[in-house]
Amino acid sequence: MNAPLAARRLPTHAAAAPGRRRCVAALFSTLLGGVGAALPARAASTPTRADKLVLADAEWKRRLNPAQYRVLRDEGTEPAGSSPLDREKRRGTFHCAGCDLPLFSSDMKYDSGTGWPSFFSTLPDAVGTKTDYKLILPRTEYHCARCGGHQGHVFGDGPRPTGKRYCNNGIALRFQEAA
Ligand SMILES: [Zn+2]
Numbered sequence: 001m002n003a004p005l006a007a008r009r010l011p012t013h014a015a016a017a018p019g020r021r022r023c024v025a026a027l028f029s030t031l032l033g034g035v036g037a038a039l040p041a042r043a044a045s046t047p048t049r050a051d052k053l054v055l056a057d058a059e060w061k062r063r064l065n066p067a068q069y070r071v072l073r074d075e076g077t078e079p080a081g082s083s084p085l086d087r088e089k090r091r092g093t094f095h096c097a098g099c100d101l102p103l104f105s106s107d108m109k110y111d112s113g114t115g116w117p118s119f120f121s122t123l124p125d126a127v128g129t130k131t132d133y134k135l136i137l138p139r140t141e142y143h144c145a146r147c148g149g150h151q152g153h154v155f156g157d158g159p160r161p162t163g164k165r166y167c168n169n170g171i172a173l174r175f176q177e178a179a
Contacts, residue, residue, distance in 0.1 A: 053099045067171055071172050072149035076150075083116070083117060090178075091106045092106050094175055094176075095174045097172050097173055103151065105123060116167045116168060117173065118166065119165075122142075125145055126145055128144075128148075152166060152167045
């Protein structure tokens, strides 16, 4: 008799517990629903520069050609004078070749005479920096703020108004001419 009794009581108990869980779940669902409802509107707007793009290495290898991969994902440096963007003079925007984030505008560009596209500033929040010691003396490496792709090094011998020289690999950029 004990077993059937226990068996009869179980459904009652089991029914009550999920009921409580449903209440809690409904509460969370309501809370999350509020958040979830806000997400599509945000996603539909233009992504901010800080929206990260994180891909597996194999996916970067698939998306980029070997020369782009070597610079963007392995911090390589293209030969000086090898990029047509060094001589680019049209009005427009220079985008990251990895994720298309706009990094520089043409009015930030100047001829540094180095053979690499050079800029005295970047678009707001477009790049992050770190110190690298590849050439023993410390240099400031900078990279795309969205995908982390290596772009170049920044030096303190640029023109006014900033005095900075963003020495960029042309192969890590895509030029978008102004409409
Ligand atoms: Zn990028």
